[in-house]
Amino acid sequence: MAQIQFRPGVPGVLPSAWLIRPRTGSAAPPVLAIHGLNRETELMASMLEAQADSTGRTVVLPIFDRTSWPRFQRAACKQRSDWALLALLRVLRREGWIGETPPDISGFSGGAQFAHRFTWLYPDCAGKLCLVAPGWWTFPDTRGAYPYGIAPGDPADSTSVFRMRANLARFLDREIHVMVGALDVKQDKNLRQDPCVMAQQGPNRVERARRWTAAAIRAARRCGLRPRISFQLMEDCGHSFGDCMANGSLGPAFVSEATPNPLVPALLDHHHLEEVA
Amino acid sequence: MHIVDMNSSAAPLLAGAKWSFVTRRVRRGGIRLLNTDLTTAKSGDLVLAEVQAIGNHKRLQLSDGRYSALYPKDRVVLACADRFAEDQYEGIAALSPEGADLLAGGGVVGHMRSRNGKVKNPTRLSVIGRLADEEEHVVNIADYALKIVPGPRPRRVIGVLGTGMNAGKTAAAAGLVNGFARLGDRVAAIKATGTGSFGDVHSYEAAGAAEVLDFTDAGLASTYRQPEARLEDVTRSLLAATAECDIAIVELADGVSQVETADLLRRPSYRALFDAFVLAAPGALAARGALHWLSTEAEIAPIALTGLMTQAPLAVAEAETLGLPVFSREHLADPATASCLSGILAHRVREGAA
Numbered sequence: 014m015a016q017i018q019f020r021p022g023v024p025g026v027l028p029s030a031w032l033i034r035p036r037t038g039s040a041a042p043p044v045l046a047i048h049g050l051n052r053e054t055e056l057m058a059s060m061l062e063a064q065a066d067s068t069g070r071t072v073v074l075p076i077f078d079r080t081s082w083p084r085f086q087r088a089a090c091k092q093r094s095d096w097a098l099l100a101l102l103r104v105l106r107r108e109g110w111i112g113e114t115p116p117d118i119s120g121f122s123g124g125a126q127f128a129h130r131f132t133w134l135y136p137d138c139a140g141k142l143c144l145v146a147p148g149w150w151t152f153p154d155t156r157g158a159y160p161y162g163i164a165p166g167d168p169a170d171s172t173s174v175f176r177m178r179a180n181l182a183r184f185l186d187r188e189i190h191v192m193v194g195a196l197d198v199k200q201d202k203n204l205r206q207d208p209c210v211m212a213q214q215g216p217n218r219v220e221r222a223r224r225w226t227a228a229a230i231r232a233a234r235r236c237g238l239r240p241r242i243s244f245q246l247m248e249d250c251g252h253s254f255g256d257c258m259a260n261g262s263l264g265p266a267f268v269s270e271a272t273p274n275p276l277v278p279a280l281l282d283h284h285h286l287e288e289v290a
Numbered sequence: 291m292h293i294v295d296m297n298s299s300a301a302p303l304l305a306g307a308k309w310s311f312v313t314r315r316v317r318r319g320g321i322r323l324l325n326t327d328l329t330t331a332k333s334g335d336l337v338l339a340e341v342q343a344i345g346n347h348k349r350l351q352l353s354d355g356r357y358s359a360l361y362p363k364d365r366v367v368l369a370c371a372d373r374f375a376e377d378q379y380e381g382i383a384a385l386s387p388e389g390a391d392l393l394a395g396g397g398v399v400g401h402m403r404s405r406n407g408k409v410k411n412p413t414r415l416s417v418i419g420r421l422a423d424e425e426e427h428v429v430n431i432a433d434y435a436l437k438i439v440p441g442p443r444p445r446r447v448i449g450v451l452g453t454g455m456n457a458g459k460t461a462a463a464a465g466l467v468n469g470f471a472r473l474g475d476r477v478a479a480i481k482a483t484g485t486g487s488f489g490d491v492h493s494y495e496a497a498g499a500a501e502v503l504d505f506t507d508a509g510l511a512s513t514y515r516q517p518e519a520r521l522e523d524v525t526r527s528l529l530a531a532t533a534e535c536d537i538a539i540v541e542l543a544d545g546v547s548q549v550e551t552a553d554l555l556r557r558p559s560y561r562a563l564f565d566a567f568v569l570a571a572p573g574a575l576a577a578r579g580a581l582h583w584l585s586t587e588a589e590i591a592p593i594a595l596t597g598l599m600t601q602a603p604l605a606v607a608e609a610e611t612l613g614l615p616v617f618s619r620e621h622l623a624d625p626a627t628a629s630c631l632s633g634i635l636a637h638r639v640r641e642g643a644a
Contacts, residue, residue, distance in 0.1 A: 089626060095625075095626060096472070096625065099472065099473070099474070099625055102474075103474060134626045134629060134630075135473075135625070135626065135629045136629070136633065137629065137632060137633075138629070168603075168607065171610065171615075171616075172615065172617065172621050172627070175615040175630070176626055176627060176629075176630040179630045179633060179634060180629070180630055180633055183633050
């Protein structure tokens with residue numbers, strides 16, 4: 014079996030992390046698996062162990078603890094969880110856990126929020142993205158003011174807006190696989206329900222994921238890219254990482270084969286995407 | 291010739307002398323003689339002087355990076371050179387038996403031609419002589435310049451320009467250095483023109499630069515009144531010396547319309563050393579004027595604005611109407627901004643190659 018190791022961090026400086034090293038070492042780029050707001054990293058690590066072995070990929074699960082990074086999902090938040098992840102990657106490279114190749118990033122719920130925003134800020138620091146059931150998104154268009162979209166809003170955000178707009182094409186120029194449980198339609202306490210979000214993004218995670226995927230495809234085309242952005246609805250799954258792993262197809266997508274992902278074309282929900290787009 | 295054998299009567303003159311920042315590359319063991327003929331002094335010559343009256347500069351930047359307070363009768367080792375500083379002095383590389391002026395705290399001695407009304411007269415020096423080797427060759431800091439073979443430059447080069455002195459160029463350069471270093475890049479910081487001073491060098495080092503060089507490493511105590519072709523060679527050489535870095539941040543002194551800076555920026559071969567420029571300004575109107583100058587005189591379109599104006603939100607709002615992003619030093623020191631600028635640079639490199 015794969016070896017799971019806990020690497021302690023430094024509060025507020027360097028996140029702790031679970032590190033899963035596959036039984037057979039591999040030169041494949043690692044996968045960063047980003048937890049949600051409940052921070053169930055131990056559970057995630059145990060569930061991803063077999064997938065690390067079967068793909069031969071090192072999996073890194075950073076732990077953005079509640080005290081140091083309470084709003085880590087925003088990435089460029091006050092506590093700068095993006096800087097913390099950059100620091101962790103630097104340390105793991107120095108210690109030989111991972112190589113120089115940018116990692117693929119997968120995130121569940123709040124972790125998917127972080128994953129898409131981090132990759133948007135640092136397009137060269139990430140490979141493929143697997144974004145699962147985030148509560149709300151930053152949309153790649155101007156239908157919402159930042160952070161809901163990239164339209165100018167608060168003058169204090171002008172630098173953030175500039176960075177996101179300047180990085181847009183580089184962000185979208187990658188495989189992005191969006192997933193959500195078909196039953197993930199409850200308006201729970203972790204789902205942002207501001208009127209503007211409800212209107213722009215939809216009433217639940219399923220609708221929000223669909224709308225974001227369609228918007229991302231449109232934005233990629235506007236950037237002159239051939240979109241590699243796909244959407245998958247996981248049947249019989251709610252808002253639970255465990256359910257999605259057990260009942261859905263989350264495992265092979267969350268820690269996918271390092272070669273071009275064979276799952277994606279087969280799992281595309283083309284019909285719905287065309288409707289929304 | 292007026293040569294004094296340092297091994298006999300003149301040697302005590304050098305003992306205990308304070309060696310200034312601009313002399314830091316000189317191997318002191320090679321100095322044997324003192325040349326007291328001051329009429330042929332040229333820029334870069336090593337000068338032994340004695341402090342007579344303390345003026346504007348009350349401290350000397352030492353070769354080891356520390357300040358040393360100056361006292362009357364201190365012996366100091368300096369470099370003869372020109373000086374251009376709107377907020378201090380204009381001076382030329384000339385020495386006289388009647389005395390000379392400390393033109394810059396980094397260790398530049400010469401003859402003051404004019405001074406800003408807000409500053410005192412320069413610290414006054416008596417020139418003991420120029421330092422020479424055993425073959426009677428007057429030592430020049432160019433003798434100890436980096437031996438550089440022309441070669442490639444770092445993969446990406448950003449130039450930091452300003453509207454004038456104290457526009458915020460060094461803070462911006464240091465911010466860029468820090469942002470790219472924290473993004474994971476190996477960053478070179480280069481001061482390409484100006485007057486030798488350890489302040490800029492220290493700022494770059496503090497920001498995390500992996501390599502720090504300035505024109506004194508290329509053999510110039512000051513770049514004022516130097517031929518533009520030589521200055522281009524200096525920048526080219528310093529870039530070649532840092533070619534192993536991922537990116538170089540290159541600061542040019544003074545304002546874009548300062549004579550040497552302007553001449554350099556007008557040269558297509560010089561501009562070709564850079565992938566992009568940022569412009570530091572103390573206010574929006576100054577930025578507007580500099581952008582116009584750069585566009586019409588040098589075909590340069592900076593990718594961002596920065597500088598002292600970013601301390602004032604109202605000035606930032608006005609500057610943003612110029613159509614460029616306005617980054618504070620803190621923004622520039624953010625790896626997220628470095629990431630964004632990386633993309634812009636890559637796009638420019640691709641377009642340039644196309």
